[in-house]
Amino acid sequence: MKNSQSDNTDQSFVPPVLPTYARADVAFVRGEGVYAYDAQDNRYLDFGSGIGVNNLGFCHPALVKALTEQAGKIWHTSNLYRIEGQERLAERLTRECFADSMFFTNSGAEAMECAIKMARKFHDDNGDPDRFRIITFEGCFHGRTLATIAAAGSEKLIKGFGPMPDGFDHVPFYKDMSKVEEHITEETAAILIEPVQGEGGIRPVSRENLEILRKLCDKHGILLMFDEVQCGMGRTGKLFAYQHSAIKPDILATAKGIGGGFPLGACMATDRVAQCMKAGTHGSTYGGNPLAMAVGNAVLDVVLADGFMEHVDQMSYELRKALVKLGSSYPDVIDVVRGKGLMLGLKLHTPVPDFVGTALKNGLMLVGAADNTVRLLPPLIVTEEQVEEAIGLLDKTCTDLKKALDAKKADSDTGD
Numbered sequence: 001m002k003n004s005q006s007d008n009t010d011q012s013f014v015p016p017v018l019p020t021y022a023r024a025d026v027a028f029v030r031g032e033g034v035y036a037y038d039a040q041d042n043r044y045l046d047f048g049s050g051i052g053v054n055n056l057g058f059c060h061p062a063l064v065k066a067l068t069e070q071a072g073k074i075w076h077t078s079n080l081y082r083i084e085g086q087e088r089l090a091e092r093l094t095r096e097c098f099a100d101s102m103f104f105t106n107s108g109a110e111a112m113e114c115a116i117k118m119a120r121k122f123h124d125d126n127g128d129p130d131r132f133r134i135i136t137f138e139g140c141f142h143g144r145t146l147a148t149i150a151a152a153g154s155e156k157l158i159k160g161f162g163p164m165p166d167g168f169d170h171v172p173f174y175k176d177m178s179k180v181e182e183h184i185t186e187e188t189a190a191i192l193i194e195p196v197q198g199e200g201g202i203r204p205v206s207r208e209n210l211e212i213l214r215k216l217c218d219k220h221g222i223l224l225m226f227d228e229v230q231c232g233m234g235r236t237g238k239l240f241a242y243q244h245s246a247i248k249p250d251i252l253a254t255a256k257g258i259g260g261g262f263p264l265g266a267c268m269a270t271d272r273v274a275q276c277m278k279a280g281t282h283g284s285t286y287g288g289n290p291l292a293m294a295v296g297n298a299v300l301d302v303v304l305a306d307g308f309m310e311h312v313d314q315m316s317y318e319l320r321k322a323l324v325k326l327g328s329s330y331p332d333v334i335d336v337v338r339g340k341g342l343m344l345g346l347k348l349h350t351p352v353p354d355f356v357g358t359a360l361k362n363g364l365m366l367v368g369a370a371d372n373t374v375r376l377l378p379p380l381i382v383t384e385e386q387v388e389e390a391i392g393l394l395d396k397t398c399t400d401l402k403k404a405l406d407a408k409k410a411d412s413d414t415g416d
């Protein structure tokens with residue numbers, strides 16, 4: 001029998017769910033399109049998409065149908081057998097991007113782990129086992145496993161979890177990426193970058209800089225790896241964000257939007273790189289199981305349909321325009337608007353938790369990020385009316401924060 005109370009002399013009781021998140025005190029019980037509802041039927045407008053995951057909103061009819069139909073057939077078989085949904089999804093994705101082959105995972109971090117392993121194995125297979133180091137950028141985020149926190153290297157992620165796996169070189173998020181060349185050595189295997197940094201505060205890498213990185217990789221015989229876990233799958237108005245540029249990566253990890261809320265990720269590579277991953281080199285029990293594949297294929301049907309990306313572009317244009325206007329109305333609250341497609345950020349003058357908390361009270365779900373930035377990641381199916389509704393709620397949020405700021409200022413003016 002557990003005897004936690006009498007054993008626990010310091011009176012710090014840990015709740016049954018490990019408290020690794022500072023959660024808002026709201027629980028949603030159902031969702032429909034861009035709206036989520038709590039048990040009291042209060043309605044919230046979702047401009048966070050479960051951190052860029054629910055790209056088609058809640059309970060998209062095509063996804064519900066795909067999942068429930070598959071649930072009545074077969075859930076799980078393991079990767080010891082062929083999975084037709086994987087073959088279909090992989091074939092379709094290879095037609096839409098640089099990749100020739102891919103490995104399915106359950107999450108973004110797992111897709112990144114596969115990417116890191118593949119970069120090392122590629123050089124090992126080519127007789128260059130000393131090339132194992134990967135260059136990563138200040139502000140990046142690649143997941144929460146040991147290798148992916150080591151890849152990011154920030155104090156916030158790694159403190160207390162050492163020793164870190166070796167093999168990552170952290171460099172500044174340069175305005176001019178040609179400076180990365182200074183950090184390339186005989187041991188460098190790859191450069192890893194998010195074409196749009198998500199957690200780092202919605203910081204896009206320019207098309208020119210992506211092209212510079214490609215040139216550097218070619219010159220030094222190293223691999224270019226993109227983490228499109230957040231910015232991929234239509235989020236920026238292209239299936240993958242790198243497709244705004246003229247270049248291609250060697251390896252790309254994606255997740256979040258690819259499963260529309262069902263846990264799914266993928267690590268993709270070119271033929272040249274993928275050749276190093278033979279039977280037995282990597283695996284996952286659940287990765288790409290029939291349920292995930294049914295949903296993944298259904299997500300792709302919607303995202304690849306005619307006019308979908310044009311819709312994302314159109315909504316992005318409307319939202320961005322309105323945000324810039326909002327920024328000029330509340331210069332004390334909003335510093336700048338940035339981002340790409342429907343991956344937009346507001347860099348603030350006020351604390352992000354205040355902004356996100358006030359917005360939630362007003363019925364709008366948002367997501368914080370680093371660099372004092374709040375993320376707007378609405379479902380890609382958002383309509384113009386819903387963009388207007390969000391702007392109304394953001395306006396109210398800014399008014400509330402401005403009032404609080406003014407009250408504080410008045411306080412300190414007349415204070416002791």
Ligand SMILES: *Cc1c(COP(=O)(O)O)cnc(C)c1O
Pocket residue numbers: 106107108109110112141142143144194198199227228229230231255256
């Ligand atoms: C969310 C995220 C990850 C990690 O994905 P998980 O599914 O949480 O493991 C990795 N990279 C980027 C860019 C992300 O946004």
